[in-house]
Amino acid sequence: MYVRNNLINDVFDLPKDEALHTFYERIITIPITAITALKKELVTAIGEDRTRGIFTRYGWHCGVSDGEKALTFQWEDERELIQVGPKVHILHGYLEDVIIDDMKFDEEGGLESIDVSWFNSYEAAEFLKGGIMSEEPVCHTLCGYAGGYLSTVLKKPILVKETKCTAMGHEKCEIICMPMEKWGPKLDNDYRYYQSSSMIQELDEITAKLKIERDYLNTANEVHRKLIEKLLSQQGLEAIVELLYKTTGLPAFIENEYNQIIMKSDGVEIDFDLEKMNTSATSYINVSPGKSILRTPIFFEQQIKGYCSFLYDEDQIPNDLEYMIIDQASLTASIILLNENIKINTEQNIRRDFLSDILEGRFEKEELYKLSYYLKFNPEDSYWMLTMERKINKEDMNHEIEVNEKLVRYINLFFKERQINAIVSQKLGKIIMLIEYPSFKELCVKPAKFINQLLKHCSRRFAKYTFFVGVSSVVENIGQVSMLYDETLAALKAKNTKKQVQFFEDLGIESVLFQIPDDSLINRFVHKQVGDLLEADKNMELIQTLYAYIENGININHTAKALCMSISGLRYRLSKISEILNLDLNDTKSVFSVYMALNVLKAKGQITI
Missing domain, CATH: 3.30.1380.20 (Trafficking protein particle complex subunit 3)
Known part of the structure; x- marks a missing residue:
């Protein structure tokens, strides 16, 4: 057709x-x-x-x-x-x-x-x-x-x-x-x-995936078994990161809650800021060109207390097995850290009670020495004390006590990192640090530099607070520790905004006044001695003249030379000072009291000499 x-x-x-x-x-x-x-x-x-x-x-x-x-x-x-x-x-x-x-x-x-x-x-x-x-x-x-x-x-x-x-x-x-x-x-x-x-092809692919999943599960179960063995044998975090590195071939490390690495395997090099990686779940993060991190939080007490991480180079991407392993490692690390935290807290509480009993003078010498040895403090070593103060809100003391407890833990970490044997506690809103002086001396750091490092350490975590530190002298044995606390309090009374750290030994005779518990008594004394002069002498010329006069042994010639003044000019100023204070400048007893008051003001930074 x-x-x-x-x-x-x-x-x-x-x-x-x-x-x-x-x-x-x-x-x-x-x-x-x-x-x-x-x-x-x-x-x-x-x-x-x-x-x-x-x-x-x-x-x-x-x-x-x-x-x-x-x-x-x-x-x-x-x-x-x-x-x-x-x-x-x-x-x-x-x-x-x-x-x-x-x-x-x-x-x-x-x-x-x-x-x-x-x-x-x-x-x-x-x-x-x-x-x-x-x-x-x-x-x-x-x-x-x-x-x-x-x-x-x-x-x-x-x-x-x-x-x-x-x-x-x-x-x-x-x-x-x-x-x-x-x-x-x-x-x-x-x-x-x-x-x-092709369904056959898809079934083959699914079967291959199931085999991979099976192998992953077998490996993960084996790792889990080994992690439990490490946990039960109390081998600690070092054994955990070594096992992770050996199993996966990936560099592994563990941080604490302050983003400080507390344990790491071979091959761990951190050139990025861990503090900026706030993660509440397992996350794969690109941290720099050619470097990534698989990071999972470590939880206990319903809070993030650290992180467990793998490092990756080049174009590596974590597989399902590595996700499973890091989650198991995180759980094991949380149990280890919880146990360590309980142990540390128990030990710290015993040490804090010990320090409190020392400051209250509750020990006889024999008992004091015996407990010192038990707590790994040599009673015959020299000791040193720092007391830290910050502005607190008295209307919310529960919050302030909680902040202080966090601060105590953070300062303990500072001493632990430097292998300094110390007790850190709090009393009356202040942080007290009793330091075994020989363990500090091994750092070969000057006290002022060391305390500045401590302040920077605290400011990183507690940035909204300004801290002041009173520093005691050094005593020869633990039996003399009770006096150190009073010295640090006296030093703190001389604190000012320009000087966060005050050494007791830098105070002069005014240190006696600073050891009076009631600040109002000191203020009344100062006001009585030089209050009228402070009111009249706004530019501080008369105060500086009076201070120089006393420092130069109440000698007009020496004072005039020190101040580069004429004797007649100096006599005029001294006469004016005597009139304002209603004071006989030849009365040694009265002049000494004025000198004490001026030194208190100088130590507090309220006058500049």
Whole structure:
């Protein structure tokens, strides 16, 4: 049978049987009920999603076959080929009617989109026989067919998407046909149904993954067993990081709650700021070019008390096994740190009680020496004391006590890092530090520099506070420690904003006054002696003159020389001072009291000499 001039549209002027035989050498018919039954079988066997993919690709191959056949005929233009597609679709019996609602082309004649309406789709009709409406379009074979046909005759990938479907309750099915590149992000979900996949291959991949997971679990269980062994044998954090390094080959380290590394394996080099990595869950963080970190928090007492970390170089990425291992290591480290914390707190509490009893004078010498040895303090060593003070809010003392306890722990860490044997406690809102002096001397650091390091250490963690430190003298044995606390308090009374650290030994005779517990008595004494002079002498000339006069042994000639003044000028000033204070400057006893008051003001930074 030959068609007139082999024009493609002439085919559809023939009776249906002849038209089919013109298109196909041989065809078979499949009842719709059989296709529907097959679909149900596939849904049961492989699921709805895979079944949709199979029928979409089946329709695609049918469309490709008809498109290739259509190209063997003569046609006027691509528009004619596009319009033939619906006719072939109807010829197969997939639907009763097709209307092309709109066709859009770009300026160069390329297809932009086609809007089509389908009527009485066999797939929609079969679905509705089940008595329920679908939540999404069901004409998968028809969409595949349209996409395969258009892609073949237009020689470019066309993807077809059904937007409305009679199976969903709409009056007709509506589709959009667009070139693949026009869909953009909307393409991703539907495009996967056009991709062939092998269930055997997927099962093999899943089996391989399961084997990897099994190996991971076996390794993780073995690591967990070894971690428990380390924990029970009380080998500490060093054994943990060594096990992590040996198991994974990755440098590992553990931080405390203050982001200080307390244990690390070989290969750990930190050139980044750990304090900036606030993480409350296991996180993989890029810290610098070519270096990353897998970091997980260590919890106990419902707080983060440290971190356990792996270091990665170059393009390394942690696998599931490393995530499992680091979580187990974190749990083990938390138990170890909790045990250490309990042990340290118990020991510190015993030491704090011991210090409190010393300051209260509750020990006889024999008992004091015996307990000192027990707590690893040599009673015959020399001792030194620092007392730290900060401004506190008396209206919220519970909070202030809590801050002080955190400060005590932080200062203990400072001494521990430097291997200094010390007791850190708090009393009356102040932090007391009793230091075994020989352990400090081993640092070969001057006291002033050491105390400045301590202040910087505290300011890093407690930045909103200003700290002042009173420093005692050094006593020869532990039996003399009780006097050190009074010395530090006396030194603190001389504190001022320009001098955070005050040494007791730098105080002169005024140190006797500073040991009076009641500050108001000292202030009253000072006011009585020089209050009128302070009021009258705003530029401090008379006060400096009086101080120099006393310092130079109440000798006019020596004083005039020291001040580079004339004797007559000096006499005038001394006369004025005597008049203001109502004081005989030749009365040694009265002058000494004034001198004491001036030294108190000088020590407190209230006057500058």
